[in-house]
Amino acid sequence: MGSYLNSQSVNIGMVYLLTYAAGAAWFPLFTLFLEKEGLSSTQSGLVVTILFVAMFVALPFWGFGADKWGRKKTLMISIIISSISLIGFLLGNTFVFFASWMAFFAIVFNPVPPLIDSLALDYIEGQKKISYGHLRMLGSLGWLIAAPIVGYFIENNELKLIFPIAAVLYFLNIVFVYRIKSVQSNVTGLELNLRNLGPVLKNGELIRFLIIILFVAITSFCIQTFLGVYLDDMNASTSLIGWAFSFEGMSEIPFYFISAWLIKKFGLRKVFLFTMTVTALRMYLYSIIHDPKFVLFVEFTHGISFALFFVTMVETMNRLVPSEWRATGQSLMWASYNGLGALLGNAIAGFLIDKFSVHNMFFYNAVALAIISILTYFFFVRSKPKQV
Numbered sequence: 054m055g056s057y058l059n060s061q062s063v064n065i066g067m068v069y070l071l072t073y074a075a076g077a078a079w080f081p082l083f084t085l086f087l088e089k090e091g092l093s094s095t096q097s098g099l100v101v102t103i104l105f106v107a108m109f110v111a112l113p114f115w116g117f118g119a120d121k122w123g124r125k126k127t128l129m130i131s132i133i134i135s136s137i138s139l140i141g142f143l144l145g146n147t148f149v150f151f152a153s154w155m156a157f158f159a160i161v162f163n164p165v166p167p168l169i170d171s172l173a174l175d176y177i178e179g180q181k182k183i184s185y186g187h188l189r190m191l192g193s194l195g196w197l198i199a200a201p202i203v204g205y206f207i208e209n210n211e212l213k214l215i216f217p218i219a220a221v222l223y224f225l226n227i228v229f230v231y232r233i234k235s236v237q238s239n240v241t242g243l244e245l246n247l248r249n250l251g252p253v254l255k256n257g258e259l260i261r262f263l264i265i266i267l268f269v270a271i272t273s274f275c276i277q278t279f280l281g282v283y284l285d286d287m288n289a290s291t292s293l294i295g296w297a298f299s300f301e302g303m304s305e306i307p308f309y310f311i312s313a314w315l316i317k318k319f320g321l322r323k324v325f326l327f328t329m330t331v332t333a334l335r336m337y338l339y340s341i342i343h344d345p346k347f348v349l350f351v352e353f354t355h356g357i358s359f360a361l362f363f364v365t366m367v368e369t370m371n372r373l374v375p376s377e378w379r380a381t382g383q384s385l386m387w388a389s390y391n392g393l394g395a396l397l398g399n400a401i402a403g404f405l406i407d408k409f410s411v412h413n414m415f416f417y418n419a420v421a422l423a424i425i426s427i428l429t430y431f432f433f434v435r436s437k438p439k440q441v
Contacts, residue, residue, distance in 0.1 A: 062183050065173050066191040067229040072169060074195035075222035078203045079139065079215040081298040082291065085281040086212050087151060094282065094406035096148045098399030100155050101278045105391040107159030115164035128168040129230050135162040136224040139216045172233060186309045193309070197302030204295015259373045259382070263389045265429050266366060270394020272422040273332050275402035275414060283411045289345035297352050304356030312364040321372065322434045325365040326426060332358035333422040340416035
């Protein structure tokens, strides 16, 4: 039993589990916390966006650190600082404070997920029984377990407790990261190589794909940011909100397993389009539901609109870009989706909530994404080259 607990796979798996459990403890309720502190929906959306946009500042800096100190030590440093800095959200209550503190937190936290992925990918190379999906699935399991427990606990306590709970879960990672055996690699997982930007941007198919995922992010990022606010608007308890996010984690697990089969059977671009269509339907259902209990059933579509979408987005980019330019392609993808797309999407969604209502916001975004899906069929799916 002891040797099993000391194995590389268990240590990496526990890091995934604790990292995503910590994320489930604070992120789903973060926008709600900001609005309880007096921020508007527009301001809350902009604060959350900083977490994603700051990666383009943070990753080159941490990439230098990973080269100098090694990925394992860099990951431990980032986790320690991130854990402590989460508590800092309790020190102020203005938009300027939250935006500034989020910028700091984002810079110290952003290298955590890619460094974990990098260590995991190094480990599974040459492994026959363990895949990346098996390890990543434990992240979904951590989210699934933590979300309802934290929601239930917060229901009878202060919402501000989400930060110390998450901080403790993040910090517990140190035990398992320390036990991971480092593997030498020339890849840190933090590369933002833009030297090949010119040649890559000459690819017309790639440009169309970047535009598509930009508009997908603009219309659908509101789910990640404002779902807690939407449920609270219908007087849902924090316990029910927790269960909603738990169902999301539950729905991801099977799609990480069957994504390869679906892509092989139906084709990468058709599956990608299917995820967009389901996401549009998901937001439309949000717009017509007024009893928060029914939202729990809608959350089972998350496996398609997030996990399967994520897999097909990454795989499409990998196939559109030659292997020697892959780092550049992935950087452009995340700049489009998590960068500009998240910024515009959260700003527009926040404006629509402040101007109309959260239900109307989901309706307008559902219609917009449905139109984008139709255009994607004609200009991207139907024009699919034989090799993709």
